[in-house]
Amino acid sequence: HAIAARRPPDGHEPDFHPLRVAPSGARLTNPIEARQILGPHPWSRVTDAHAAGWFRQVSRIPHQRELNDEHYVDDHALAQIPAALPLLGLARHEQMLLTRGDGQQVTARGFDDPQAMRMILLQILTGRRASEIRTSRFDCFSPVPDRAVDAAEGEQIARFHYAQSKIDIAPDNILVDAEVVAVIEEQRQWVRDHFPAITPRHLFLQRTGNRQGDKPYPSGTYSWMLREFSKIVKITDSKGKPVGLSHTHRFRHTKLTRLAELGLPVHVLMRYAGHATPSMTMHYVAARQEHAEQVFLATAKLRADGTHVTFSRDDHDSLHLFNRADRFLPHGWCLLPPLQNCDKGNACLTCSVFVTDASHQDALERQLAETEALIDRSTTAFQERHGHPMPDDNVWLLQRRAEHAALTKLLDTLRSKPGRAVQGAGCGAAPTGPVPLTLDLDHHRRTRR
Structure with missing residues (x-):
C-alpha cells in the first residue's frame, strides 16, 4: 500500500526511481539497459496485490521462542568457575595452576583484580545485572525486620540494595544469605584498605584517578578483564561448548531458571528479578528438557525400566x-x-x-x-x-x-x-449377609380423630 500510494495518479514517474537507486542505496551503473527491459514507468504496474504478497512473507518470519536455554549455564560449567575465580584476584607476579574445561592443566599469572572476581561471583549468586552490581552503593545493606542473626547456626539474612536504573517501577532490593553478605563485607574491607582517606560512594571503585572515591568500577574494564580471563580458563559446559564469562547476563538467566525450577510463583520471580511484567520474567526461564523429564518422572508412577506401575483392586x-x-x-x-x-x-x-x-x-x-x-x-x-x-x-x-x-x-x-x-x-468377624430388621409401621403414624 505504501508503494502504491507513492505512485502519481497521472502515471508520471515518481520522484524515487528503481532505475536510478539500487535497494542498498547505491546508484545503478546501467540505467539505459534497465529502462529498455523494465520500461520507462515500472511503478505504474504496481498494484495492491504486490503489498499483500509482501505482508504474507513477513508473517512467515520466524520469531524467537519465549522460553529458551541458550543462555543457561549448566552445573558442569558452574563447577569450573569458582575453582578458576581466584586467578582474577591473584597478584600479577604470582602464578596459579588450573584445569581448563577441556581437562588440560595450565599455569597462568594472576590478573590482580579482586573486584572483578567478587563482582562476577555476586552476579552468579544473586542473578543481578552487571550494572546493578558494579554501581551499587557502599552502604548497600539494611536489616530485615523480625530476623535475627543466629550465631549458633551461622544464619545471616540481610536486605541488599542494588543499583536499579533500568525500570522505574521495579524494586531495588532483595534478600540475600550469609554467602552474599560475606562477599560484600570482603569487598568493603578491600575498599577501606585501598582507599583509607576517603568516604567511598560505591561498593566497587575505579582504582586510578579516583581521589574522591565517587567513580564506580568502569564497565569497559570489567568486560575486558572477563574476556581475557575466559581466554585462559576456557570454561565449557557439559556438551563441550565454550562459555564466555564476559557475557554475564547469562548468569541472570541461570539464577531465575533455578528459582523457577524450585517452584517459586511467577509473581515472586518477577519481584526478585525486578521486572515490570511476568512475560519478561518468563523470557529468562530456560525450558530445559532435563528438568521437564525430572518433573514428569516425579509425578508419574514409573518403574526403573520406564514402564508404568499398575495397581490391582486390592x-x-x-x-x-x-x-x-x-x-x-x-x-x-x-x-x-x-x-x-x-x-x-x-x-x-x-x-x-x-x-x-x-x-x-x-x-x-x-x-x-x-x-x-x-x-x-x-x-x-x-x-x-x-x-x-x-x-x-x-x-x-x-x-x-x-x-x-x-x-x-x-x-x-x-x-x-x-x-x-x-x-x-x-x-471379631464382621457380620455378613442381610441383617434381620423389624419395622414398626404404626409407630409414627398420626392418629386421625
Missing part, C-alpha cells in the same frame, strides 16, 4: 492412604477416614479400624513376645517392692493384657486364614 485402600503418612503403622494400617480424629491413643490392636495381614506377622510376633516379657518383668518388680501380686484391676495391667489378648487372636487368625487381612478389636 490396592485401592492403600492408594487412598498415600496422602496420609500417619495411616501406615509398623504392624498394619489405620483405616480411619482422614477427616476423623483418633481417640484411641496407642490402642491400635483393640481398634475396629485397625487392619493387618501376613506381611506384618513377624512384627506382631515380636510385639507379643515383648509384651509378655514386659508383663512378667513389671509384675515381678511389683511383687518384690510391695510384697503382694499386682491387682488384676490395675489400669496398666488391664491395658497390657488387652494388648496381649488382641495380639494372640490376631496371630491365630492370620495362621488359620492365610492370605487374608485381619481386623482388630479381637479379630
